[in-house]
Amino acid sequence: MNNQVRLKDIMIPINEYGTVHVKSNLGTVLGILKRKYEVVESGGAGVFHKTIFVTDDAKRIIGKVSAYDLIR
Numbered sequence: 087m088n089n090q091v092r093l094k095d096i097m098i099p100i101n102e103y104g105t106v107h108v109k110s111n112l113g114t115v116l117g118i119l120k121r122k123y124e125v126v127e128s129g130g131a132g133v134f135h136k137t138i139f140v141t142d143d144a145k146r147i148i149g150k151v152s153a154y155d156l157i158r
Contacts, residue, residue, distance in 0.1 A: 100147070104138040108148060115151055 104118040115138055126134040136153040 098135070100139065103135050105141050105147070106138055106151075108140050108142055112156070115156065119153060119156075 104122060106114055106118065118138055119136070123134050137150050138152075139147045140149040140151060142148050
């Protein structure tokens with residue numbers, strides 16, 4: 087019997103995370119985190135991810151910002 091868990095079975099697809107443009111302001115990031123949290127807390131579908139990916143003009147992911155980063 088093969089009991090190996092594959093990464094694809096536990097990963098979270100990128101499209102489930104919020105994204106913001108690199109020139110967005112802090113309020114935009116906080117708003118995305120708040121809305122996602124409220125949806126999940128009210129029983130809506132999805133998972134509350136504490137990370138948001140940052141994109142450039144070509145919509146490529148160039149970084150991330152997390153709730154922890156904002157608290158620091």
